[in-house]
Amino acid sequence: MLKKVSTDNNFQIIDLFTRSRVAGTPQELARDPYLYKPVILTLRTWIYHDFFRQKKLVASADENGMVKWVLNIPCVDAPINSGQRSSVLFYMPMVLFTAFTKDAATVATSLMALIALGVLAAMCNSAQLYSRVRLYSIPMRLCHLGVVILTVAQSTLDTMAVIGYLLTFLFIILDVANGDLAMLTSYRFWCHYAIIRELPMRCFVCRREGAAHLEELLGERAAIPTTVHGLSTWLKEYSFVVELCGALCQLERISLKEWQALLEEQHNGKPKCKYVTFGLFDKKTPSMWHFCEDFEVPKVGDAEVQVKSGPGGKPPERQDKPMNVQDY
Structure with a gap:
């Protein structure tokens, strides 16, 4: 099993090199600089799709302008509960248990709060407003809580009513814990990406700005080989991001x-792992330096590594090839 990669995906491995099959021992494959696992940025991908659904356009002639814009938007990419769960998930079952209170005001205000929260969630279901729905819902949730507390103080409670009010308060607490508190504690994982180097086929070498504690949560990531990114060093804030079929x-x-x-x-006897041949590199362009004019010359010790050029002193032209899904 590959960590951070869902088995529900159509593929679990990305091969940046153009080849028809991948074979080797685990030791050889672990050293292969072109084989990677795709960790999907779920929330950022949803934002990317939502902008397309809204038919938003970026004021730029760059064909990758939309991808760069989305990468620059602050959001939570860590696989945690960032407080985006709707209050409707908790208020829906809560309304059922308010009937046990046998209080018309409690039931009526709970129903109105549920309807209002549902309408608000639908209105804020967009890339621009999704992070504000909790903030916008605070007034109506406080009003509902105030009415419930007031009815408890003024009512004569029997056993069934006590159970109803306890369950009502329980769902309110669950909503706050899974929503508001989770949102507050997730702010340290908010981040955006600054493009350091742009490669063909919508591949980007990025620097993550923010989410300084991400490695504490997910662990340190292995460095990407210089052959792929062309930088002299690879810092923990760097990421290699690709846009693959809309993800x-x-x-x-x-x-x-x-x-x-x-x-x-x-x-x-389990099914073979599937991979995607991305085709970023091939035999003519086996490294970043062969098609990037502003590369940094790699060094081994104090000696520079020479990179052969094509005719006329220019890097040889690469040939884009179609992307195929293969069996590993």
């Missing part, structure tokens, strides 16, 4: 343990 994915190295686990699964 924004962050590429991460596949560890030796993960390759060994895949091999064991294959021996146990």
Whole structure:
């Protein structure tokens, strides 16, 4: 199993090199600089799709302007509860239990709060407003809570009414804990990406700005080889992001343990892992330096590594090839 990669995806591995098949021992595959696992940026991909549904246009002649704009939008990319759950999820069952209170005011205000929260959630279901729905819903939730507290203070409670009010307060607390508190604690994971280097086929070397504690949550990521990104060093804030069939994915190295686990699964008769041949590199352009004019010359010790040029002293032209889904 590959960590951070869902088995529900049509593919679990991305191959940046153009080849018809991938074969080798786990040790060889772990050293391959072109094989990665795609970690989908779920929320950022939804924002990307929502802008297309709204037919938003970026005031730029850049064909990748929309992708760059979305990468620059602050949001939470970490796989955590960032407080985006709608209050309707908690108020819907709560309304059923308010009937146990046998109080018309409690039931009526709960129904009105549920309807108002549902309308607000539908209105804020967009890339521009999704993060504000909790803030906008505070007044109506406070009004509902005030009415419930007032009716409790003025009512003569029997056993059934006590159970009804306890369940009502329980769902209110769950809503606050899973929504408001989760949103407040997730602010340290908000981030956006600054483009450092743009590669063909909507591949981007980015620097993450924000989410300084992300590595504490997910662990350190292995460095991307210089062959792929062309930078002299790879910092922990750097990310290799690609746009693949409408999904924004962050590429991460596949560890030796993960390759060994895949091999064991294959021996146990499980279906072969599928991969996508991205076609960014091929035999004519095996590295970043062959089609990037502003590359940094790699060094081994104090000696520069020479990169061969094409005819006329120019980097050889790369040939884009169609993307195919293959069986690994």
